[in-house]
Amino acid sequence: MGILDLNNIKEALQIAGKIEFYPQILEMQEKLLDQHKRISDLEAEKKGLVEKLEIQGSILFENNAYWIEKSGKKDGPYCSCCWDDQKKPIRMHPCGNPAVYECPKCKSRVVVYSSRDNPPRAAQFIPDYM
Ligand SMILES: [Zn+2]
Structure with missing residues (x-):
């Protein structure tokens, strides 16, 4: 599943006589998906770092x-x-x-x-x- 509704966009471009822009829309969709994955990865990394900081503040070595x-x-x-x-x-x-x-x-x-x-x-x- 993509971020954009490609079927509606393609249909709108065809109606408007601008179908030549469709490959650019596909490229934008791919870049958005890459950025979405990057944000998810960074959020997971941040969560892990926050957990480590919380542990670091309350950990005892005995x-x-x-x-x-x-x-x-x-x-x-x-x-x-x-x-x-x-x-x-x-x-x-x-x-x-x-x-x-x-x-x-x-x-x-x-x-x-x-x-x-x-x-x-x-x-x-x-x-x-x-
Ligand atoms: Zn161990």
Whole structure:
């Protein structure tokens, strides 16, 4: 589906005896579609950058993992390797032992302890080979 109603435009040009302008209309339609896609891509990029800025303002690094503070609560752990390298907030998943979390992307691991007095936190880094 195009931006312009090409059938109506073509018919109007034929009625007006100006059909020679139709290729220019098609070219304009193509340029509009390209610009529309460019705007959509930029909006998506902007949304991602705004999200990263919001995360950057509320992210905490504790014992080899990142935690995001939302409404006074800590959410995480998030992989420090992926955030530091690509600014991607990759949530780490529990793996086997409920205290051990692993990044599904880069496979980094941390051990997380939690108690009523202290929110969950990563206590140590476990290399991939363990
Ligand atoms: Zn990772």
